[in-house]
Amino acid sequence: MQLERDFEILIDSPGENWLKENNIADKWDIWTSPIDRFDWTYSQEEWAYILEGEVIITSDSGNTYELRPGNLVKFAKDLKCNWNVIKPIKKYYVFK
Numbered sequence: 001m002q003l004e005r006d007f008e009i010l011i012d013s014p015g016e017n018w019l020k021e022n023n024i025a026d027k028w029d030i031w032t033s034p035i036d037r038f039d040w041t042y043s044q045e046e047w048a049y050i051l052e053g054e055v056i057i058t059s060d061s062g063n064t065y066e067l068r069p070g071n072l073v074k075f076a077k078d079l080k081c082n083w084n085v086i087k088p089i090k091k092y093y094v095f096k
Contacts, residue, residue: 008081009057009065010074018072019092024049028092036085045096046075053089058082 019025028049050071057065060080067073067089 008059008061008063008076008079011065011067012072013070014072015070019049024092028094030090031093032088032090033083033085034088037083039080039082041081042075042077042079045077046093047096048073048075048091048093051090051092052087053085054087055089056084056086058084 028047030051031048033053050067050069050073052069055067057067058081059065065073
């Protein structure tokens with residue numbers, strides 16, 4: 001899995017097998033949110049795998065990202081953004 005370059009948010013879709021092969025369910029925490037809108041700043045790099053729901057994230061630089069189930073996401077340290085949770089979301093996540 002290559003998600004390396006200058007980035008705010010990188011998105012990939014590795015599939016269910018990736019979750020099992022990397023034992024993500026046992027290693028990463030789960031976070032959920034109802035339909036909501038909020039600002040967020042990442043104090044450290046975060047990796048997340050979207051299990052359920054849908055969210056539109058808009059960075060302070062104006063870039064927009066749509067996340068859906070099956071997306072593996074890498075959020076950059078110090079990223080400032082707005083989360084618009086359109087459908088209740090559930091994700092695995094880990095800080096690196």
